[in-house]
Amino acid sequence: MCRVVDLQQAVLAGNDLRARQLRADLAARGTTVVNLLSSPGSGKTALLEQELALARERGTRIAALTADLATENDAIRLARSGAPVKQVLTDGLCHLEAGMLARHLDGWLPDATELLFVENVGNLVCPASYDLGETLRVVLASVTEGEDKPLKYPTAFGLANLVVVTKMDLAGPAAFDEAAFRSHVAQVNPGVEVLLTSVRGGLGAGELLARATAAAAGGPVHTPVMSRTGTAQGHLHGHGHVHDHEHPYGHGAHLDGCDGADHPHGHGQSAADRLAAVTAES
Numbered sequence: 001m002c003r004v005v006d007l008q009q010a011v012l013a014g015n016d017l018r019a020r021q022l023r024a025d026l027a028a029r030g031t032t033v034v035n036l037l038s039s040p041g042s043g044k045t046a047l048l049e050q051e052l053a054l055a056r057e058r059g060t061r062i063a064a065l066t067a068d069l070a071t072e073n074d075a076i077r078l079a080r081s082g083a084p085v086k087q088v089l090t091d092g093l094c095h096l097e098a099g100m101l102a103r104h105l106d107g108w109l110p111d112a113t114e115l116l117f118v119e120n121v122g123n124l125v126c127p128a129s130y131d132l133g134e135t136l137r138v139v140l141a142s143v144t145e146g147e148d149k150p151l152k153y154p155t156a157f158g159l160a161n162l163v164v165v166t167k168m169d170l171a172g173p174a175a176f177d178e179a180a181f182r183s184h185v186a187q188v189n190p191g192v193e194v195l196l197t198s199v200r201g202g203l204g205a206g207e208l209l210a211r212a213t214a215a216a217a218g219g220p221v222h223t224p225v226m227s228r229t230g231t232a233q234g235h236l237h238g239h240g241h242v243h244d245h246e247h248p249y250g251h252g253a254h255l256d257g258c259d260g261a262d263h264p265h266g267h268g269q270s271a272a273d274r275l276a277a278v279t280a281e282s
């Protein structure tokens with residue numbers, strides 16, 4: 001079991017290295033990456049469709065890459081904005097990695113792209129552990145998912161530079177408790193901004209684009225507490241052992257249903273956490 005944990009650490013460290021390289025390469029060509037994470041169906045593509053269209057109207061040089069397990073539906077939707085769009089089929093892998101992203105950008109990403117939005121695979125667990133060289137990591141949650149999600153997925157929410165609530169038009173019928181949601185976000189990520197949006201009715205339209213544009217211009221970006229207390233590489237891996245070891249999808253489900261044992265999703269951001277993980281899993 002120790003070997004498995006070590007392997008997970010090694011894979012994540014390898015990803016970190018490639019992510020740092022990618023971040024530097026993209027910075028050199030003037031491109032800022034925004035990484036969008038959420039559960040399946042939270043509304044990543046819908047929000048992106050809206051923000052891409054606005055960006056095009058304003059003349060912002062924007063592009064989008066969307067990752068999906070199996071279909072090209074999202075790319076077809078996003079391409080209607082007229083922005084360059086690329087679909088990555090992950091063939092069952094439930095997250096993107098920095099090396100994969102770099103390969104897909106190579107020869108595709110138009111020169112002078114200011115903003116690249118990356119829609120990660122719909123999954124709140126392991127995409128959180130993979131830095132993609134982004135400047136802004138945005139975690140979305142729709143009002144129908146429940147106010148407790150920040151506590152159940154502390155790594156995803158804890159490492160976000162920005163949190164976006166989607167489908168606010170359904171807040172009433174869903175009895176969404178905004179105060180509770182905000183308080184849960186603040187527990188795992190104090191100080192992070194929570195944006196309220198709806199693509200039906202346009203609440204918060206253009207706000208994500210504005211945050212991305214500001215970050216691209218070198219404006220201040222929220223630094224999550226978790227990233228400061230993370231590993232030597234400067235960010236935390238794995239499932240965020242802030243609370244009890246939560247695995248909503250479970251390890252078994254993840255390994256069986258996802259991409260097998262070659263898909264480590266690290267545990268343990270410190271020696272103590274690593275020890276706890278080994279003890280718990282052996």
Ligand SMILES: Nc1nc2c(ncn2[C@@H]2O[C@H](COP(=O)(O)OP(=O)(O)OP(=O)(O)O)[C@@H](O)[C@H]2O)c(=O)[nH]1
Binds near residue numbers: 199
């Ligand atoms: N009422 C309402 N529905 C929305 C809103 N945003 C998205 N939806 C709906 O929610 C469903 C899922 O939206 P998507 O944009 O496909 O979600 P996604 O996060 O991209 O999904 P995956 O790529 O599968 O992870 C669609 O039926 C959308 O029409 C919103 O603001 N209000």
Ligand SMILES: [Zn+2]
Binds near residue numbers: 046
């Ligand atoms: Zn989508």
Ligand SMILES: [Zn+2]
Binds near residue numbers: 126
């Ligand atoms: Zn995965």
Ligand SMILES: [Zn+2]
Binds near residue numbers: 239247251265267
């Ligand atoms: Zn795990």
